[in-house]
Every structure is written in structure tokens, then in C-alpha cells.
Amino acid sequence: MNKKEREYFTRLILEERQRRLAALGRLQGTLNEIKESRAAEYEEEVTLSDDKEYLSKLIEQDARGLEEINHALEKVLDGTYGRCERCEEPIKRARLEAIPTALLCMDCKRQEEQESLGGTVERQERVQRITLPGEDDGEREDLAIGAEEE
Numbered sequence: 001m002n003k004k005e006r007e008y009f010t011r012l013i014l015e016e017r018q019r020r021l022a023a024l025g026r027l028q029g030t031l032n033e034i035k036e037s038r039a040a041e042y043e044e045e046v047t048l049s050d051d052k053e054y055l056s057k058l059i060e061q062d063a064r065g066l067e068e069i070n071h072a073l074e075k076v077l078d079g080t081y082g083r084c085e086r087c088e089e090p091i092k093r094a095r096l097e098a099i100p101t102a103l104l105c106m107d108c109k110r111q112e113e114q115e116s117l118g119g120t121v122e123r124q125e126r127v128q129r130i131t132l133p134g135e136d137d138g139e140r141e142d143l144a145i146g147a148e149e150e
């Protein structure tokens with residue numbers, strides 16, 4: 001990986017880090033609001049604690065994501081970024097474009113999934129991707145136009 005590529009992916013990682021931090025800040029703000037309003041409305045106690053639990057999970061996921069990001073940045077610094085941590089072969093550019101924090105090449109990732117019992121971590125990652133707001137939500141709106149006409 002040359003200097004230009006390294007800079008390119010470092011920027012991708014930093015952008016992802018920025019997004020995560022912003023999301024984390026928003027979630028924590030909401031969680032604080034819930035904590036503060038908790039005493040006020042006793043009847044809503046149950047709903048609030050559900051919300052709180054949900055938000056805490058999201059925060060936990062974002063915090064985990066930040067750890068991955070920091071790990072990737074460390075790898076940039078020590079010059080091992082873009083190399084699979086398992087077979088030490090270069091990770092394909094397309095994979096890094098999709099997941100700048102990827103630590104394993106596609107083959108090793110697949111192998112790891114098969115080895116891990118039930119692939120719990122991988123499932124959590126997928127859930128995380130579903131939970132976080134996507135950037136391609138615009139398409140569905142386009143499809144809906146005209147559908148209600150008689």
C-alpha cells in the first residue's frame with residue numbers, strides 16, 4: 001500500500017470515527033434526558049427503562065466500533081494497515097473501501113466465521129449495521145411516488 005492509498009484510507013477511517021462520535025454523543029444526550037425525566041413521570045417508568053436499555057445497547061455498539069477504528073488507526077501508524085492479521089496477505093482494496101476497519105481478508109474472515117461457534121460476533125455486527133441509519137434511504141421514497149394514485 002503506497003502513501004497515497006494510506007492517506008485515502010486514513011481519511012475514510014477518520015470520517016467513520018467522526019460519524020461514530022457524533023452518533024455516540026447524540027445517543028448519550030438522549031440517555032441523559034431519559035435519566036433526568038425519570039423521576040418526573042413515574043407511570044412511564046417501564047417504557048423509559050426499555051428505552052434506556054435500548055440506548056445503552058446502541059452506545060455499547062458504537063463504543064465497540066470506535067475501538068475497531070482506533071485499532072485500524074494504530075495499524076496505519078505502525079505500517080501494517082491493509083494487511084490481513086491472520087494470513088498477512090494484503091486485503092483487497094474493494095473490501096477496505098467497504099469496511100475501512102477490516103482486520104482480515106475475505107477468506108480469513110469467512111474461515112473465522114465458520115470456526116466461531118454460531119458466529120455470534122458477526123451476527124452482532126450485522127445487527128449493528130441494520131440498527132444504524134443507512135445512507136441509501138432515498139431510494140425507497142422514489143419507489144413510493146405514484147403508488148397511491150387511483
Ligand SMILES: [Zn+2]
Nearest residue numbers: 084087105108
Ligand atoms: Zn487473510
